[in-house]
Amino acid sequence: MNKTVRNLGLVVITIGVVALVVGIVFVQQGFVQESWLVQAMENEQIAMPDGSGIIINNSQLAQAAGDLVREHRHGISPTYGELLGGEHFDPTNPTQITYLQAMNIENYLYLGVTAFGVFTVVKGMGAFMILMGIGLGATGYALWRTGKSKKP
Incomplete structure (x- = not known):
């Protein structure tokens, strides 16, 4: 029994x-990945579209900027389908080009928000695993010590 408990x-x-x-x-x-994303966003030098000049480099700023870009984009047209009016994309139409550029930057910003969220979840899961590892290690050590004792 003691050997089984020890094992x-x-x-x-x-x-x-x-x-x-x-x-x-x-x-x-x-x-590491969060730091990489912050550096990449700072390298792009994308500033808040409100004219403040603040460089977007975190989730809150990316969310606020994405929402503002979306609001401006909807000022051009409520939806992409309505913008095209049943036709195909016209690469010579400046309104359609502006709309698509706004969609691209909006997607970039919202993807950044998502990535920051994933980084937070990964760090939280890691912290939980560290705590579980410590708890399991302590429990295993207690079992091992119990199995090692010479008591019948």
Whole structure:
């Protein structure tokens, strides 16, 4: 019985170490990728469309800018279908080009918002895995110590 408990303790410790390592990797990757996205956004030098000159480099600014671009785009036409009026895209029509450029920047900004959300989730999952790894490691150690004792 003691050997079984001791071996079970080692298995739980191993699972705890794996969870700890995976958690550390998740947190590290969350920060690295978020930093990369911030740098990429700053390199693009996309400023808030409200004229403030603030460079968009976080989720809140990207959301606000995307919403403002969408509002302006809807000022041109409520929908892409209505803009085309049943016709095909005309690359010589400046209104259609402006509308599509607005859609592209809007999509870029909303994709940034989504990415920042994913980074937050990944870091949160990593932190949870770290806590679980520590908890499993401690539980496994307690089992291992119990199985190691000479008590009948």
